[in-house]
Amino acid sequence: MTDRTALRLLPLLLAAAGIASAATPAMKPYSADYDASYMGMHGTGHMTLSQQGGGRWVYSLRIGSSLAQLSQSTVFDVAGGALRPLSGTDSSVLLVKRVTKQASYDWKAGQASWSGDVKPDRAGPIALQAGDVDAMLLNLALPRDVAAGQPLHYRMVDDGRAKTVNCTASGKESLDVGGKPLQATKVSCELGADKQILLWVVDGMPFPARILQRKDGKDDIDLRLGKAA
Template identity: 55%
Template sequence: MTKNALPYPRALLAAMLLAGASAPAWAVEAFTAQYSASALGMVGEGQMSVTPQPGNRWQYALTVRNQAVDLSQKTVFDVQEGRMRPLSSSDSSRLLIKKKNVNTVYDWGKAQATWNGDVKPDRAGPVKLVAGDMDALLVNLAIVRDVAAGKPLTYRMVENGRAKPMNYQIAGKERITIGGKPQDATKVVRTDGDKQTIVWVVADAPVPARILQRENGQDTIDLTLKSWR
């Protein structure tokens, strides 16, 4: 709930979210998760999924839709030395009547990222890549993984023509309801000026149980997990 369009879905959806290497036992697994979604004050539906792709690659996809918003984001990635490594991404969004399409290429051979589509010239890149860099969608998976492993929630996100550090802090435990059942969740918070992203992680769920983005003290996007398989 992280590709800027709701108004900052990719930074949210992710908020929303790699500099640290994963534990040896960690591995990517396919899943499909259904969310209830609130954006611009309107209720809708959301979905996150990870599916295998040819060549030992994976695709992470996110959609959020209601009467005012239609967002579709996809990231193709692989895993190198325990790190999720973005290879390409595509973002298509409609916010009311405004449409935007952006594509990203993460060229690890040249160690640079570039952007094309509806981007300003000063945001087209290239931006230098370093080992552990991720986009915001992959941060979602990294947060879930690192909370479970007790690792620092510190990442470097390369997106929208820039590289940006992202640091999250654990803010305790809360009881939340997922699919009609109360569950204990770890609450994680990141504050960046007047923007705040809050993520709730529950045991065994492959994605955040809830992602809330706030701006100027007002909720802008709220995704709550309903089910996954």
């Protein structure tokens, strides 16, 4: 979507992802289908994690409704146990308006830059720091960090900006997943004065079971897990 912070979905979902790899299971290819609500429109969402080769992974999200199509993907690797973005694509089509952005994370040069439909002041470059993630990787980092008992504080480099994202776990809630009630840890992430992402994390699931983005105090995007494989 046009604002990758939305789900990354935000684009939910997520940072200085200091992940203790010994305390978390190895990544495996995974896919999940979601019921989606975007700006009051009902649709479907599909999230996948796949291996690309050479130690690289692709994490992608697609959301579709009768009026809008949103697509986000991040290519990343794992360096020192941390999820490290390498490139990203963000595309949205709303009625007849299409917006596409590309992100490049050059770790040798130590900087990130953006191209496509971006404003000049959002093209970068932005200096990278060890542990930086983009908004999509936040969705992968949080379930791992919650399971490992890691601090939920992140530095997110996304959409031409770097910002600190502080997340807080607020206990367990019962969540319906594919017709089954499951216990999920509710996590709240503040993305600024007017943006908030809420995620529900279920033990053993690499993706959040629910991602809710709120903007200006109102629900903006809501993804609820239907089934996963």
